Amino acid sequence: MRVTIKEIAQMAGVSPSTVSRVLSGSSRISADTTERVRDIMRRMHYRPNQLARSLVSRKHTIVAVALPSAAQTSLSDPFFYDVLRGISVGAAREGYHVLLSTGGGDNEDDGVAELMHGGIVGGVILLTSKVEDETVESLLFHRFPFVVLGHPVRDGQIHWVDNDNVAAGQVVTDYLLSRGCKRVAFAGLDPHYRMTVDRCTGYRLAQKAAGFSPWPSAFLLEVPYGDTRVEPSRLRAAFAGPDRPDAVVCVNDLLALEVMRELASLGLRVPQDVSVIGFNNIQAGRFSTPPLTTVEIDAERLGQAAFGLLLRALNQPDAEAAHELVPFRIVERASVR
Amino acid sequence: MRVTIKEIAQMAGVSPSTVSRVLSGSSRISADTTERVRDIMRRMHYRPNQLARSLVSRKHTIVAVALPSAAQTSLSDPFFYDVLRGISVGAAREGYHVLLSTGGGDNEDDGVAELMHGGIVGGVILLTSKVEDETVESLLFHRFPFVVLGHPVRDGQIHWVDNDNVAAGQVVTDYLLSRGCKRVAFAGLDPHYRMTVDRCTGYRLAQKAAGFSPWPSAFLLEVPYGDTRVEPSRLRAAFAGPDRPDAVVCVNDLLALEVMRELASLGLRVPQDVSVIGFNNIQAGRFSTPPLTTVEIDAERLGQAAFGLLLRALNQPDAEAAHELVPFRIVERASVR
DNA sequence: TTGTAAGCGTTATCAA
DNA sequence: TTGATAACGCTTACAA
Numbered sequence: 133m134r135v136t137i138k139e140i141a142q143m144a145g146v147s148p149s150t151v152s153r154v155l156s157g158s159s160r161i162s163a164d165t166t167e168r169v170r171d172i173m174r175r176m177h178y179r180p181n182q183l184a185r186s187l188v189s190r191k192h193t194i195v196a197v198a199l200p201s202a203a204q205t206s207l208s209d210p211f212f213y214d215v216l217r218g219i220s221v222g223a224a225r226e227g228y229h230v231l232l233s234t235g236g237g238d239n240e241d242d243g244v245a246e247l248m249h250g251g252i253v254g255g256v257i258l259l260t261s262k263v264e265d266e267t268v269e270s271l272l273f274h275r276f277p278f279v280v281l282g283h284p285v286r287d288g289q290i291h292w293v294d295n296d297n298v299a300a301g302q303v304v305t306d307y308l309l310s311r312g313c314k315r316v317a318f319a320g321l322d323p324h325y326r327m328t329v330d331r332c333t334g335y336r337l338a339q340k341a342a343g344f345s346p347w348p349s350a351f352l353l354e355v356p357y358g359d360t361r362v363e364p365s366r367l368r369a370a371f372a373g374p375d376r377p378d379a380v381v382c383v384n385d386l387l388a389l390e391v392m393r394e395l396a397s398l399g400l401r402v403p404q405d406v407s408v409i410g411f412n413n414i415q416a417g418r419f420s421t422p423p424l425t426t427v428e429i430d431a432e433r434l435g436q437a438a439f440g441l442l443l444r445a446l447n448q449p450d451a452e453a454a455h456e457l458v459p460f461r462i463v464e465r466a467s468v469r
Numbered sequence: 470m471r472v473t474i475k476e477i478a479q480m481a482g483v484s485p486s487t488v489s490r491v492l493s494g495s496s497r498i499s500a501d502t503t504e505r506v507r508d509i510m511r512r513m514h515y516r517p518n519q520l521a522r523s524l525v526s527r528k529h530t531i532v533a534v535a536l537p538s539a540a541q542t543s544l545s546d547p548f549f550y551d552v553l554r555g556i557s558v559g560a561a562r563e564g565y566h567v568l569l570s571t572g573g574g575d576n577e578d579d580g581v582a583e584l585m586h587g588g589i590v591g592g593v594i595l596l597t598s599k600v601e602d603e604t605v606e607s608l609l610f611h612r613f614p615f616v617v618l619g620h621p622v623r624d625g626q627i628h629w630v631d632n633d634n635v636a637a638g639q640v641v642t643d644y645l646l647s648r649g650c651k652r653v654a655f656a657g658l659d660p661h662y663r664m665t666v667d668r669c670t671g672y673r674l675a676q677k678a679a680g681f682s683p684w685p686s687a688f689l690l691e692v693p694y695g696d697t698r699v700e701p702s703r704l705r706a707a708f709a710g711p712d713r714p715d716a717v718v719c720v721n722d723l724l725a726l727e728v729m730r731e732l733a734s735l736g737l738r739v740p741q742d743v744s745v746i747g748f749n750n751i752q753a754g755r756f757s758t759p760p761l762t763t764v765e766i767d768a769e770r771l772g773q774a775a776f777g778l779l780l781r782a783l784n785q786p787d788a789e790a791a792h793e794l795v796p797f798r799i800v801e802r803a804s805v806r
Numbered sequence: 807t808t809g810t811a812a813g814c815g816t817t818a819t820c821a822a
Numbered sequence: 823t824t825g826a827t828a829a830c831g832c833t834t835a836c837a838a
Contacts, residue, residue: 134586136815147825152817160823179586183524184815188830194568194589210752213550220571229589231531232567234557249471249516251831252531252566389756415547416753419726473831484809489833497807521831525814588815 135176143176144169155180192254195223195442196231196247200260210414211384211431212259215281218435219257226443248276255442257281277445279438283326291445293437293456295429297327300460301334302341304381304409304427307462309342311469313379313407317351317370319391320383325357328383331411335381351377361390371398371406378406379468385410385417385426392420392467403469413463422466429460472513480513481506492517529591532560532779533568533584537597547751548721548768549596552618555772556594563780585613592779594618614782616775620663628782630774630793632766634664637797638671639678641718641746641764644799646679648806650716650744654688654707656728657720662694665720668748672718688714698727708735708743715743716805722747722754722763729757729804740806750800759803766797 137155141148146165153161154169172178186192197219199212216230223230231253233243244267247256255277258267268290271278280292308316316339321332332352339347350370353362370377382388388410392402400406402422410417410426417424437456444451474492478485483502490498491506509515523529534556536549553567560567568590570580581604584593592614595604605627608615617629645653653676658669669689676684687707690699707714719725725747729739737743739759747754747763754761774793781788 134588134815138815148815149817149826150824153824156817162823165823177582177586179583179588181524181588181815183520183588184830185817186830187518187520187524187815187832188817190830210547210550213547216569220569224571230569232553232557232569234561245514246516249514251471251516251518251520393756414752416756419730419753419757421758471831474833475831485831486810486833487808490808493833499807502807518831521814522833523814524816524831525833527814 134181135178137178137180140169140172140176140178143172186254187251192252192446193227194229194231194253195439195446196233196253196256198233198244198247198256198258198260211412214431215259215435215438218432218437219439220435221432222436222439222443226439228439228443245270248274255279255446257438257442275449277442277449279442279445281434281438283330285326287455289453291441291453291455293434293441293458294327295434295460296457297330298334298337300411300427300429301331301381302338303334303460304331304411304462305335305338306342308379308381308407308409308468309338311407313469314344315347315351315375315377316379316381317347317353317377318381318383319353319362319367320355320387321352322355322357328357331381331383347377348375355383355387360386362387362394364394367391367394368398371395371400376406380406380408382408382410385412385414385424388424388426388467389416389420392424402467407468409462409468417465420467425465425468426463427460428463430458433458471518472515474515474517477506477509477513477515480509523591524588529589529783530564531566531568531590532776532783533570533590533593535570535581535584535593535595535597546723548749551768552596552772552775555769555774556776557772558769559773559776559780563776565776565780582607585611592616592783594775594779612786614779614786616779616782618771618775620667622663624792626790628778628790628792630771630778630795631664632771632797633794634667635671635674637748637764637766638668638718639675640671640797641668641748641799642672642675643679645716645718645744645746645805646675648744650806651681652684652688652712652714653716653718654684654690654714655718655720656690656699656704657692657724658689659692659694665694668718668720684714685712692720692724697723699724699731701731704728704731705735708732708737713743717743717745719745719747722749722751722761725761725763725804726753726757729761739804744805746799746805754802757804762802762805763800764797765800767795770795 137148137151141151150165151169154166182193220230233247247253258278258280280290283294284290284292305316318332318335320328322328353366353370355362380391382391388408392408395402395406402408410424411429413426413428417426437458441454474485474488478488487502488506491503519530557567570584584590595615595617617627620631621627621629642653655669655672657665659665690703690707692699717728719728725745729745732739732743739745747761748766750763750765754763774795778791778793
């Protein structure tokens with residue numbers, strides 16, 4: 133049997149409420165009793181029962197992280213782990229616990245609804261890359277604290293953290309151009325996913341700003357989100373003639389790695405013939421040949437920032453929605469000439 | 470305000486206990502009321518408060534995963550992600566939630582103690598690779614359900630899952646020998662970590678069984694657990710003379726990748742001059758040059774198995790300690806000749 | 807088949 | 823500065 137507040141009270145010869153006050157550091161308790169109670173708590177290895185505690189106080193010490201419904205997908209993307217680490221670090225520092233929610237198996241809304249009404253957690257961080265309106269609407273309706281990781285489409289009164297993906301797309305393209313590339317392709321656009329759209333927008337802005345006449349439409353390689361490779365025939369087509377691209381911006385590292393592989397099989401050398409750059413700075417990019425130049429988006433910091441905003445939302449439920457942009461930086465390796 | 474069991478009861482014109490019985494699917498309730506109550510619950514989007522529920526029933530719907538104290542370390546090893554995925558998948562299927570515990574920052578025992586006495590979780594899976602006796606003793610003493618992932622030193626009455634690391638070391642070495650390697654080195658032994666010791670034992674057994682006279686002691690490269698590379702000078706020494714190894718078994722992939730890199734800088738070709746094999750099958754191994762031959766230890770399945778055992782421990786607290794060995798297999802790529 | 811009442815371990819509101 | 827007492831939302835004997 134676990135030791136409870138009552139037993140501590142009895143042993144100390146005080147009432148449970150006094151013990152509770154000691155626990156919460158209430159000032160209006162004599163130093164004497166405080167001392168005595170503290171001592172007994174230590175000796176008995178007493179820990180307050182968090183369940184009982186939050187049941188009555190309505191303060192929660194757990195926050196949930198909602199992963200995209202397909203646990204299989206999300207938990208194999210290193211990106212999510214870095215984010216998760218950031219969240220746990222932030223949470224641990226503030227005495228919070230992190231609950232993993234993989235979407236319950238059924239639909240995602242259901243998983244989040246369960247979290248909201250289940251009473252276990254006080255708030256939730258949505259990692260789901262394609263935030264479904266229904267989920268967000270429902271969260272808002274119930275005034276349940278949440279933060280979205282990734283710039284949502286409807287970004288009115290909601291907390292979110294993200295990189296500035298437009299800027300990132302632009303910076304990356306500028307970088308390529310500054311290294312002498314003249315014809316830059318873009319791989320990985322999926323119109324349904326804002327992140328890919330934003331990076332592509334940046335790419336276009338950079339191109340325009342540099343005064344290039346539009347590149348062939350074959351340079352824009354769409355890839356359904358989550359797919360790890362460009363359809364080979366389309367890639368080959370884009371890189372066929374003499375007017376082929378001399379660089380590719382890839383929307384994530386995994387895609388970039390596969391593109392490099394495909395390029396090699398076409399007899400094109402990276403970076404001599406084609407420069408390649410990715411996003412996310414995954415571990416595998418350090419070991420490829422050549423090592424992949426990429427953008428460090430600082431997923432861990434994204435996670436920490438997300439937790440930070442959630443904490444704020446928890447403490448000041450009526451504060452205005454906040455946003456946070458986490459800086460990124462290019463990691464120069466050898467896949468760009 | 471969240472809808473509670475009382476309101477449902479009132480709306481249905483029954484008592485709270487009746488609603489509770491409907492909730493738990495008690496048989497002794499008329500089909501009529503069951504129907505009516507169910508209907509109202511649906512319409513009101515009612516969800517039982519898990520906190521209140523487990524407070525009184527002493528049944529928990531959350532299990533914890535205790536990561537090694539240094540969250541930084543563990544959450545950057547892909548192995549842990551795969552394990553985590555396995556655990557969440559298993560948990561989700563059984564209606565459980567997974568709580569991440571990064572060890573609270575201070576010492577690890579403290580984190581686990583918090584979990585035990587905090588009343589939030591019903592059991593814990595220890596991922597901590599170097600299980601500290603104190604933690605385990607304390608868990609046992611309090612009869613708190615737990616499962617260790619990794620074969621613990623003192624494996625008496627405790628649940629654990631693991632690969633058969635001795636067998637794995639043996640199979641891997643046999644594989645190398647069968648491909649014509651004659652002088653096999655071993656990198657990554659750390660006497661404090663059973664996993665590395667076991668794999669090394671297998672390596673030795675295979676060597677002996679194949680009838681080789683003992684290889685030079687320089688072939689045994691110790692590396693502190695967690696370190697990602699062999700000390701370069703020692704590696705160079707081992708691969709100096711004409712009697713250098715023609716193969717290396719590396720205790721994990723990251724180490725193998727770094728060894729390959731180092732070997733290249735010594736002017737040795739993989740696999741023509743030296744064959745390299747790793748463990749864990751991390752993503753980066755697919756993209757190295759040459760792609761890394763490795764052992765798939767099925768971390769995800771380890772995770773699922775761990776949850777399975779924990780579930781059993783939760784339901785039958787007095788059952789005997791169970792162990793489970795998860796099969797492994799060699800993933801043949803190009804780093805072995 | 808259903809209701810009443812007690813209690814899970816804590817906090818919070820009154821009084822004292 | 824402290825102590826009763828009533829919740830929090832639920833389950834579960836014990837009655838009816």
